[in-house]
Amino acid sequence: MIEVKNLVRTFNSGDKTIKPVNDVSFELAQGTLASIVGKSGSGKSTLLSLLGALDKPTSGDVVVNGVSLAGMPDSKLTEYRRRDIGFVFQQFNLIPNLSAVDNVMLPMEFAGIRKAARRERARGLLEQVQLDPEKHVRRINRLSGGEQQRVAIARALANAPRLILADEPTGNLDEQTGGHIIELLSSLSRDHNTTILVVTHDRSLANKTERRFRLQQGRLTEEPARTRATAASPA
Amino acid sequence: MNVLARSVGNAFRNKVRTAAVVAVLAVAIGLALSMLVANQAVAGKVAELNASVGTVLTVNPAGGQGFEGGGEPLTAVQAATAAAVPNVSTVVGTKALRLRNAAAAAAQAAAGQGGRGGPGGQSATTVTTSLTAAVDAGTLGNRNQASSGTTGTGTSGGAATPAAPAFSLPITATGVGAEVDAAGKALELTQGTGLGDYNAASAGALLGTTLAEKNGLAVGSTFTINDQTFTVAGLFDAGTAFGNNALYLTLPAAQTLAALPGELSTLIVTVNSMENVDAAKTALQAALGSDKADVSQGQRNLQTAVSSLGSVKNISFIAFVAALGTAGLIILLIMVMLVRERRREIGVLKAIGAPNRTVGLQFVLEALVLVALGSVVGAAVASFASGGIATALISSNTTSAAAAGGAGTGQRGAGGGAGFPGGGFPGGQGNPFGGANQLLTSVTASASPGVIAAGIAAVFGVAIIGALVPALLTARIRPIEVLRGE
Known part of the structure; x- marks a missing residue:
């Protein structure tokens, strides 16, 4: 369960104060596949960074399974990101000089998992995201965009997080590859009971999620609820 | 892949740049090691002179010296x-x-x-x-x-x-x-x-x-x-x-x-x-x-030589410290540049749960990999160059001492020439130290493993200090950097 309470984030730009996240509140049950849509600059990524503890809110709170992030020290926030959060970024953000399997092993290394165990799990995750086994040891820069995004999703799953935050996960992919990625996220949510929150400006992608939110000028509104069955059908 | 392997991999991420950095480091480290070798050689010579000759007094018969003069x-x-x-x-x-x-x-x-x-x-x-x-x-x-x-x-x-x-x-x-x-x-x-x-x-x-x-x-x-x-x-x-x-x-x-x-x-x-x-x-x-006896102090004539060697010792030590500092500065600047260049990557590591110490350690180890490579090349440079550098240092800093030594040598020749019909004999007190020039040029600087090891240890110490600053900088980079440009 994730609870967002009156979340506000402001930035100062010269004389102006920008408020990309303005009094946002919502709740997500465990295992939900949800999306936030909005135009570029509407504050989607800022909201995601607050939920993932990449940034700190100006006010408000994020409560994950009853634990408040407000006032949590940096070391605890790092632990929270490592243990409870998986990130999938639009530009993948993989470490370019490492292989696919090494990239997936990274979060497990930070979590103190032994090398043999993390290698075995990394290979399993790469198989789960359907990356060709012969590409497991390839360097990231020798993989296609879709393959890199699969590796990024595998990395997000590395420590079995309860929440996956995906920022424009199909933004750099063609339509077909993007469709595969959404199917993959949907199946992960279903199979692993993982809460997945996807930020996108792609309406067709948002229509495939159970809950849809719209962010406009920092304010969040929810669109009519859909069941997982209807979400899976064409909008 | 652990943090060490990742650091080694990062050190070779850009091979051309790595080669350039290693070359620059090698020059600085080679110079530092050469100066240390010269310093140790001169220090050893000074100690030897002080121990064996500097405390020697010569007693001759009063009025006599060598084969000259009279007295009892x-x-x-x-x-x-x-x-x-x-x-x-x-x-x-x-x-x-x-x-x-x-x-x-x-x-x-x-x-x-x-x-x-x-x-x-x-x-x-x-x-x-x-x-x-x-x-x-x-x-x-x-x-x-x-x-x-x-x-x-x-x-x-x-x-x-x-x-x-x-x-x-x-x-x-x-x-x-x-x-x-x-x-x-x-x-x-x-x-x-x-x-x-x-x-x-x-x-x-x-x-x-x-x-x-x-x-x-x-x-x-x-x-x-x-x-x-x-x-x-x-x-x-x-x-x-x-x-x-x-x-x-x-x-x-x-x-x-x-x-x-x-x-x-x-x-x-x-x-x-x-x-x-x-x-x-x-x-x-x-x-x-x-x-009954004339007591003379050979140390007086030696003082110029020892003083000059002491000067060379000081200069070589200062140069060693300067070269060491240069190596540290090179590491610091290179690593600051790398940290700035990899802000986003650091943000990624933090976003996926890397603690600050792990990220910092990764950069320190990467710096040490570069220093290790620079040290290997630098030690090779030092083993070839240290002798020449020491000689150049001594010859350029002992002009006055050499002049004094020449005078001393003349004294010896005069004493010998005026003695027995012949080419000259050691003339008593002037003999041992008249050749200050010879003492100076007899300093041999060889790059011993011990000195090189000590020098490299010092280089690594400075490199760690140089790398700590950028490593600490990584702690200030927030994980939100990962979203920069997205």
Whole structure:
């Protein structure tokens, strides 16, 4: 369960104060596949960074399974990101000089998992995201965009997080590859009971999620609820 | 892949840049190591000089010096008196002889030439040897021979002999009470062994390398002095052609050959520390009596050399520190650049749960990989360049000392030339330290593994400090950087 309470984030730009996240509140049950849509600059990524503890809110709170992030020290926030959060970024953000399997092993290394165990799990995750086994040891820069995004999703799953935050996960992919990625996220949510929150400006992608939110000028509104069955059908 | 493997991989991420960084680091580290090697070599030389020569006083008969002057000879009783003076650690007596080649001496005698008697307290009896001097008389030797006024004053007692036989230089034989040269400096034996107990009669001798070579002698060969057979026990290298045209015997053997048992030419007195030299000199002069003995302080002439070497030591140390600092600065700047360049990647690592210490450690290790590569190349550079750099440092910083050394050398030549008809003998106090120039150039800088290891340890220490700053910078990078540009 994730609870967002009156979340506000402001930035100062010269004389102006920008408020990309303005009094946002919502709740997500465990295992939900949800999306936030909005135009570029509407504050989607800022909201995601607050939920993932990449940034700190100006006010408000994020409560994950009853634990408040407000006032949590940096070391605890790092632990929270490592243990409870998986990130999938639009530009993948993989470490370019490492292989696919090494990239997936990274979060497990930070979590103190032994090398043999993390290698075995990394290979399993790469198989789960359907990356060709012969590409497991390839360097990231020798993989296609879709393959890199699969590796990024595998990395997000590395420590079995309860929440996956995906920022424009199909933004750099063609339509077909993007469709595969959404199917993959949907199946992960279903199979692993993982809460997945996807930020996108792609309406067709948002229509495939159970809950849809719209962010406009920092304010969040929810669109009519859909069941997982209807979400899976064409909008 | 752990943090170390990741750091090594990162160090080679851009091979061209890595090569450039390693090259620059290698120059700085190589320079630092060369300076350290030079510093250690000079420090070692200074310590050696201070320990072996800098605390030495030389006692000559009052009014006499070497084979010159007059006065009363020194005795074993005076040696005992000197040994009782406070702060005196050792007293070594010497007895100097001048040996003439037996055949040349006979020919000169037949031609009416004769040497002056009583050199340095030696008896008028000519001490002859089967050895031939390793140094040719040359212009200086013949000029000294002529200026000694002996030509034409031989047994014929009248007109000069028009066809004088070729003049042969004498050889200095010194009886010593310990394994030191006439200056009190430890003999550098290149072959063979010493003479054992230097205060016991012995038929062994130590020959200068060139003297042995001239006469075709090796360790175990024999030669004669006054028809007494001596065996070559060892060869020494005095570092000069003049010094190597000499031989050393035990003190009693030399006294016996001179037929002057108990008499000494000089006393070599070693004081327990440099700080006590002046006081010991005064006390020694008072104990022996100024009318009986002249006490001279070789350290005075050496001070210029030691001072110059000390200057080189300081300069090389400063240069070492500067080069070390440069290496640290290079690492700092490179790593700051890399941290700035990889802000987003650092943000990624933090976003996926990397603690600050892990990210910082990764950058420190990456810096150390670069330093390790630079150290390997730098050590190779240092092993080739350190000798040349040390020589250049010494030669460029010891001009004044060299001039002083040249003066000292002149003093020695004058003393020798005015003595026995010949090319010149060691002239007492001027002898050991007149060659400051020689002392300076005798510093050999070799890149020993210990010094290189110590230098590299220092480099790594500085590199860690240099890498810590950018590593700490990584702690200030927030994970939100991962979203920059998205």
